[in-house]
Amino acid sequence: MLPAAEAPHGVEDTHDGAIAGGSGYPLPMPELPEVEVTRLRIEPALVGRRIRRVVTTPDSYFFLTRPARLKRSLAGRRVESLDRHGKYLVANLDGGSRLVVHLGMTGQLFSSGATSVRLLSATARAALAPEEQGRFVPDAHTHLRLCFASGPEVYLRDVRKFGKVLLLGPGETSPRLGRLGVDALGATGEQLFRATRGRRVAIKSLLLDQSILAGVGNIYADEALFHAGVRPRRAASRLTQRECAALAQAIRAVLERSIETGGSSIRDYVAPDGSDGAYQDERFVYARAGESCLRCGEKVRRVVVAQRGTHYCPGCQK
DNA sequence: ATCGTTGCCTGAGGGC
DNA sequence: TGCCCTCAGGCAACGA
Numbered sequence: 109m110l111p112a113a114e115a116p117h118g119v120e121d122t123h124d125g126a127i128a129g130g131s132g133y134p135l136p137m138p139e140l141p142e143v144e145v146t147r148l149r150i151e152p153a154l155v156g157r158r159i160r161r162v163v164t165t166p167d168s169y170f171f172l173t174r175p176a177r178l179k180r181s182l183a184g185r186r187v188e189s190l191d192r193h194g195k196y197l198v199a200n201l202d203g204g205s206r207l208v209v210h211l212g213m214t215g216q217l218f219s220s221g222a223t224s225v226r227l228l229s230a231t232a233r234a235a236l237a238p239e240e241q242g243r244f245v246p247d248a249h250t251h252l253r254l255c256f257a258s259g260p261e262v263y264l265r266d267v268r269k270f271g272k273v274l275l276l277g278p279g280e281t282s283p284r285l286g287r288l289g290v291d292a293l294g295a296t297g298e299q300l301f302r303a304t305r306g307r308r309v310a311i312k313s314l315l316l317d318q319s320i321l322a323g324v325g326n327i328y329a330d331e332a333l334f335h336a337g338v339r340p341r342r343a344a345s346r347l348t349q350r351e352c353a354a355l356a357q358a359i360r361a362v363l364e365r366s367i368e369t370g371g372s373s374i375r376d377y378v379a380p381d382g383s384d385g386a387y388q389d390e391r392f393v394y395a396r397a398g399e400s401c402l403r404c405g406e407k408v409r410r411v412v413v414a415q416r417g418t419h420y421c422p423g424c425q426k
Numbered sequence: 427a428t429c430g431t432t433g434c435c436t437g438a439g440g441g442c
Numbered sequence: 443t444g445c446c447c448t449c450a451g452g453c454a455a456c457g458a
Contacts, residue, residue, distance in 0.1 A: 137451065169434070195452080213451055214436085249436095268435045270452060284453090309429065318453080326451075415431080416451065 138211040140195060140292055140323030141366035146217050147192045153219035153260050154199060158186040163246070163253040170251055170266065172274035181205065181275055182254070194288045194322025204278030208285065212270030220244060221260030292323035293363055297353030304344040304352060311347060312340035313414040315359075324359060328366070330394045330419045332358040339425045340418045341411065365390065393419040 138146070162182045164175040171178065185201040192198070197217070199207040209217065222244075244263070246253050252264035252273055264273065276282055290299060303320045304311070314320060315329040324332070333340050335358035338351055347355070369390070392402055397410035397419055406423035 210452080212435095212453085266435095267437070268451085270435070272453090307428080313429090316452085417449095 137213040137325050137327075138195065138215060139325035139328050140192075140363050141328070143192055143195050143197060143211060143323070144367050145370055146211070147190055147197055150217050150219060150262065151190050153221055153262055154187045154254075155190055156187065157256050157259070159183060159254050160257050161255040163255070165248065165251045168251075168269060170269040170271065170273065172272050178252070178273070178275055181277075182207065193285055194291060194318055195325070196285060196288070198285070205280075206276040208272075208274045208276060208282065209264060210272040210284075212266060212268065212272065214268045215264065215266040215271035217262070217264050218244075219260040219262045287319045288322040289318065289320040290322065292321045292328075292359055295321055295356045295359050297349070297356040300356045301347070301349050301352040304347050307344040309344055310341045310413050311338060311344045311355075312416075312418055314344045316414060316416070321359070323363070326416050326418075327391070327394045328359065328362050331362045331392060334358075334393045334419075334421060334425060335362065337425050339422075340413050340420050393421055395419065 159182050162179040164171070164178060167175050173181075182201075185203060185205065187199050187207075188202055189200045190197060191200065195210060197209045197211075199209070201207060209215070211217065246263060247265075249267045250263050250265045251269070251271075254262040264271075272284075274282065274284075289303075300321075304314060307314055312329055312333060315324050315332070316326070330340065332355060336351065336355040338347065338355060393408050395417075396408045399408055400406070401408055401421040401423055404421065404423035406421055408419055408421050411418050411420075
């Protein structure tokens with residue numbers, strides 16, 4: 109795939125299917141695979157480049173660092189590297205400061221050099237002048253816009269503003285990052301077994317706890333529990349060592365597989381270059397309530413656990 | 427310490 | 443057609 113930064117900064121390249129709506133499935137959120145895919149795709153447009161100017165929307169709770177300080181501190185900084193911790197993206201800047209981004213539920217990080225951009229709300233369509241058909245124009249949801257001396261700009265767009273952006277000074281730490289548990293890609297059965305001891309909450313709730321495993325969200329929690337054969341409402345403390353091993357293995361497998369296929373994109377997730385992830389086609393339970401289990405044929409059920417839609421197969425999961 | 431609840435936000439979709 | 447209502451949910455803060 110062509111790195112986003114190599115695509116010409118022009119209308120033509122953003123033309124094809126640039127603006128599109130959703131497909132009608134329930135809202136997923138960017139989880140570890142989507143954030144990792146975003147990281148990989150936005151990296152070429154960010155790393156090695158020096159920020160010249162920063163444009164933001166008005167101050168709001170989206171900004172854990174006030175816009176005025178963001179603009180002041182980011183201007184002139186060069187992006188040295190881009191890391192991911194769980195669902196957080198961390199841009200390391202020269203001088204030692206770090207720009208931290210969380211995509212929340214509807215966050216989109218992409219560059220104007222992307223080959224196409226699938227925007228989340230239809231209102232953005234109205235922002236497109238006819239002569240700029242297909243080319244992204246920063247709108248009211250575009251909370252952060254990074255301009256460089258030349259070449260593509262980088263946008264952080266978030267319709268619902270559940271995402272967050274903050275700037276850490278040299279050596280400064282963040283409770284948000286500090287609280288994160290082990291990255292879910294490296295989850296082991298032993299870690300999971302230890303973390304579940306003495307915990308009476310549903311195993312699904314525990315999987316969503318970012319201080320234990322960082323990166324698992326609603327979709328992959330449901331999918332991993334399916335593959336491990338564990339019902340989401342089981343008390344965490346009741347899982348056996350063997351089940352924890354199976355669950356850790358399932359978590360790693362679904363996350364890795366999703367990264368391979370470009371991340372889920374049922375509706376809200378949008379790759380910076382607009383390409384769609386295909387993992388949605390490999391879902392066994394998520395958003396399949398009432399449909400037949402692909403493995404045993406029983407009807408997939410939907411319940412609410414930890415205030416979140418939760419899907420499982422009563423035939424396959426015990 | 428752990429657990430459950432609340433609020434932040436806005437678009438989509440259903441019902442009438 | 444269009445309005446009103448509900449739902450979706452990551453995360454931190456809060457109260458029990």
